[in-house]
Amino acid sequence: MRYAMAVDTKKCVGCSDCVVACQTENNVPLGYARDWITETVAGTYPNVEIEIRSERCNHCENAPCVRCCPTGASHIVEGGIVLVDHDKCIGCGACIEACPYDARYPHPDGYVDKCTFCIHRVEKGEDPACVAVCPTHCLHFGDLDDPNSDVSKAIADRKWKVLAPEAGTKPQIYYLI
Amino acid sequence: MRNTTRRDFLKISGAGAGSLLLAGPAIKAFSQIAGDDTIHPGEKLHRTPTYCEVCFWKCAGWVYTDKKGRIKKIIGNKDDPHCNGRLCPRGTGGVGMYYDNDRLQTPLIREGKPGNQYFRQASWEEALDLVAKNLDKVRREHGPECVALFSHGTGGKIISHLLKAFGSPNIAAPSFAQCRGPREVAFTATFGEDVMSPERTDIRDTRCLVLIGSHIGENMHNGQIQEMSEAIDKGATIITVDPRYSTAASHSKYWLPIKPATDLALLLAWMHVIINEELYDKKYVEKYTYGFRELKDHVKDKTPEWAYAITTIKPDIIRKTAREMAHAAPAVIVHPGRHVTWYGDDTQRSRAIAILNALLGSWGRRGGFYVPEKAHLPKFPGPAYPKPKRSWKDAFPGKYKLVNEVLSTGICDATIPNPEMGCNLKAWIVYGTNLMASLPDQEKTLKAIDNLEFLAVIDTMPMDIVSYADVVLPECTYLERYDVIRTSPHREPYIALRMPASEPLYDSKPNWWMAKELAKRLGLEAYFPWNNIEELLDWQLKHVGSSLDEMKHLGVKKLKREYDDLYFLNGEDYEFNTNTGKIELYSTELANEGFDPMPDYTPHPEPPPGYYRLNYGRAPMHTFSRTTNNPNLWELKKENNVWVNPKVARIWGLENGQYVWLKNQDGVVSSFPIKVRITERIRWDSVYMVHGFGHKERQLSRSYGRGASDSELITRIAEDPIMGGTGMRGNFVTFLTEKPGKEVAS
Numbered sequence A: 001m002r003y004a005m006a007v008d009t010k011k012c013v014g015c016s017d018c019v020v021a022c023q024t025e026n027n028v029p030l031g032y033a034r035d036w037i038t039e040t041v042a043g044t045y046p047n048v049e050i051e052i053r054s055e056r057c058n059h060c061e062n063a064p065c066v067r068c069c070p071t072g073a074s075h076i077v078e079g080g081i082v083l084v085d086h087d088k089c090i091g092c093g094a095c096i097e098a099c100p101y102d103a104r105y106p107h108p109d110g111y112v113d114k115c116t117f118c119i120h121r122v123e124k125g126e127d128p129a130c131v132a133v134c135p136t137h138c139l140h141f142g143d144l145d146d147p148n149s150d151v152s153k154a155i156a157d158r159k160w161k162v163l164a165p166e167a168g169t170k171p172q173i174y175y176l177i
Numbered sequence B: 001m002r003n004t005t006r007r008d009f010l011k012i013s014g015a016g017a018g019s020l021l022l023a024g025p026a027i028k029a030f031s032q033i034a035g036d037d038t039i040h041p042g043e044k045l046h047r048t049p050t051y052c053e054v055c056f057w058k059c060a061g062w063v064y065t066d067k068k069g070r071i072k073k074i075i076g077n078k079d080d081p082h083c084n085g086r087l088c089p090r091g092t093g094g095v096g097m098y099y100d101n102d103r104l105q106t107p108l109i110r111e112g113k114p115g116n117q118y119f120r121q122a123s124w125e126e127a128l129d130l131v132a133k134n135l136d137k138v139r140r141e142h143g144p145e146c147v148a149l150f151s152h153g154t155g156g157k158i159i160s161h162l163l164k165a166f167g168s169p170n171i172a173a174p175s176f177a178q179c180r181g182p183r184e185v186a187f188t189a190t191f192g193e194d195v196m197s198p199e200r201t202d203i204r205d206t207r208c209l210v211l212i213g214s215h216i217g218e219n220m221h222n223g224q225i226q227e228m229s230e231a232i233d234k235g236a237t238i239i240t241v242d243p244r245y246s247t248a249a250s251h252s253k254y255w256l257p258i259k260p261a262t263d264l265a266l267l268l269a270w271m272h273v274i275i276n277e278e279l280y281d282k283k284y285v286e287k288y289t290y291g292f293r294e295l296k297d298h299v300k301d302k303t304p305e306w307a308y309a310i311t312t313i314k315p316d317i318i319r320k321t322a323r324e325m326a327h328a329a330p331a332v333i334v335h336p337g338r339h340v341t342w343y344g345d346d347t348q349r350s351r352a353i354a355i356l357n358a359l360l361g362s363w364g365r366r367g368g369f370y371v372p373e374k375a376h377l378p379k380f381p382g383p384a385y386p387k388p389k390r391s392w393k394d395a396f397p398g399k400y401k402l403v404n405e406v407l408s409t410g411i412c413d414a415t416i417p418n419p420e421m422g423c424n425l426k427a428w429i430v431y432g433t434n435l436m437a438s439l440p441d442q443e444k445t446l447k448a449i450d451n452l453e454f455l456a457v458i459d460t461m462p463m464d465i466v467s468y469a470d471v472v473l474p475e476c477t478y479l480e481r482y483d484v485i486r487t488s489p490h491r492e493p494y495i496a497l498r499m500p501a502s503e504p505l506y507d508s509k510p511n512w513w514m515a516k517e518l519a520k521r522l523g524l525e526a527y528f529p530w531n532n533i534e535e536l537l538d539w540q541l542k543h544v545g546s547s548l549d550e551m552k553h554l555g556v557k558k559l560k561r562e563y564d565d566l567y568f569l570n571g572e573d574y575e576f577n578t579n580t581g582k583i584e585l586y587s588t589e590l591a592n593e594g595f596d597p598m599p600d601y602t603p604h605p606e607p608p609p610g611y612y613r614l615n616y617g618r619a620p621m622h623t624f625s626r627t628t629n630n631p632n633l634w635e636l637k638k639e640n641n642v643w644v645n646p647k648v649a650r651i652w653g654l655e656n657g658q659y660v661w662l663k664n665q666d667g668v669v670s671s672f673p674i675k676v677r678i679t680e681r682i683r684w685d686s687v688y689m690v691h692g693f694g695h696k697e698r699q700l701s702r703s704y705g706r707g708a709s710d711s712e713l714i715t716r717i718a719e720d721p722i723m724g725g726t727g728m729r730g731n732f733v734t735f736l737t738e739k740p741g742k743e744v745a746s
Ligand code: SF4
Pocket: A011, A012, A013, A014, A015, A016, A017, A018, A019, A037, A053, A054, A133, A134, A135, A136, A137, A138, A139
């Protein structure tokens, strides 16, 4: 089993619904976020292009945040989801430094937090909160080992890219372009 | 901000009232609640139905509360066609409206002499008595028609009922003259029916969607954005006409970067191509329309080459896009837009859009415009409304004959004494709309307020308008109250229930309770014969085969269509509600009133040297000025910025992220500075900013002074002679890089 997400940049409108839904689902304190939006603009008027992306932890297969964690709080569970055990975490921030995607934040309660792929929902067979709320249906989630999952189907017939492949982290968020 | 002579602009927690708000019961800071880590994801939550009130789309959803009754999240109702289980960011962030610690907490009464006024905390009893006393005084001395209501949103319905029972026809919503009025008048003149809300656009099944300045995706009209996304998946062609590279433009096959204020020329050229190349729906046009020959003649010389010189859109692109539309027809939508009060000829531009749709045969067709239906709930038995003897229109003899809603700017005019009117309006109730941001020409609004004997404001938040009130009545948010049943039209008629998920925080109350209490004090009890709103709702619901209990479990319910057909039947005869019974390409109604029966292009003023057209729009996470203080949504966008083309930035030596003040053609300077965003997404002759920022009310602790207010800079209005709309896109601004000496509220 290999959980992954695909983000359709041709449909995302950058509305940030995924960000708010994550905050209310996961009690992310105001001022912090587990997911966020980026926009890049290229070209000159009127030959302009923009790419809007909803970003979050890439649940890297080769995760530097896990490797560098001194307490073992950062770990990988079944399906490749990278998690932080809040009780074990001492908030040293090594993982924040190690993550090439800036996906982690220091929770005011003293531990480091980040996207969990909403594992508490996924265990019940639901989509992560961001995927479930997105009004443009541009987020696709599922098991890459299952060719019929939403995410497998989404990346099967579209061009895609991952962010910073050169970092060698084998990220599992696919951006449809 | 200029102070009015009678009413000081009151800071709600300002001098004389410093400790007022601390007295409210159980004030919990948002952070204490949201950051409470005793709540874990996955905890069992309880749900109650609601429909969202963060915008007019009114998506149905479920409010989830934890064991302690605290509101945790709001999730869309899967059975609701407005949202299909997915709320937009504002709806999802609606929790912030409830937790906003800047909320109005108790009734307030203005005290003191001009120049030395302050708000005093009051009991409901006292505040309602005072409102009733003042309304009654106006009624006795001048007649009930001298009271006006500005209303926005669902809660306004019951307050409107109160006002009609009181005997006044002067009930205005800025959504008409400042927003969608021109399209309603234009579509009614053409098809005999308006576009409605939610719009009857069949985007789901369209093969070509044409957006003219309509930035779906930045305006999160939920169902539309969802259907547009679905249409993109199904391979529909999107054509976006916008001087700005909007999000919609970036998702479009064609982006036409039109010169601002020239859309009508493009529309005429499209008609020219469609008629000249015989691409129009001949059967449809022949069977259903009136005035084709006149139209053909009218656009004879409106060639793409003619339009090119005006719009800067190349003739081959005009031809190509016209052919794409015709190719997709009748599954094509030339979208009527929503906020369309731009240049003063907006009804005519909307007419051009309507005519284009008629030529393509898309009205009443799959993938074009469907035939909507709405549920009809019976009126609770009660006396008939008294017949008003006067109305706001008396201030405008001979004008606005085609206007079937009340102009909010007309109410302002009718409040300022005027020789045509026997008596000007004397008292206002403002419900849920921040007139300082929703009306242009603030000076006129203030002048009108200055002439009022009494102003009551009902709101959940201390919006700028609250500062001018004589009495402030704090309403609880939509998450804490019942409201009337939602019956908005859609493909099928649906009803939706809103019920409280929590007791009202502080000393706030629901609108229906206020209306009933005021009615009691005004001798109008007979109009409110139900004991509480549950009784009213249950009675109404039982008449359409449901009940309050059932709706508490369902949230939304689909009713049966009265008429079978969502689209016109092939070859069937239809009678349209126009003078000729046909779709009027040539409008007999406009001709009768002395207006152009067919739209014509007229040039609009251009920015003087060194000035740029002020364009404004929406951000997906905010609804006008109403959400900018919402803690969750504020996090997503704390201030607006002014989009500047890099060429312009170079001329002015502007840097990305630098703060500037904007000054308009009339010398009005923004009260607060705004951040520069240098971007290739905007033309060099205009700037762009998101509407709703730059609040002057300090009590809005997050949004106060953040960003600039476009409304404040819109001092020049191009009035639409047909329906009184206030064209707002003819204002031009320049940059001040130094803090200006005067007129800056600090
Ligand atoms: S909710 Fe969907 S459309 Fe909106 S920003 Fe997130 S991914 Fe993009």
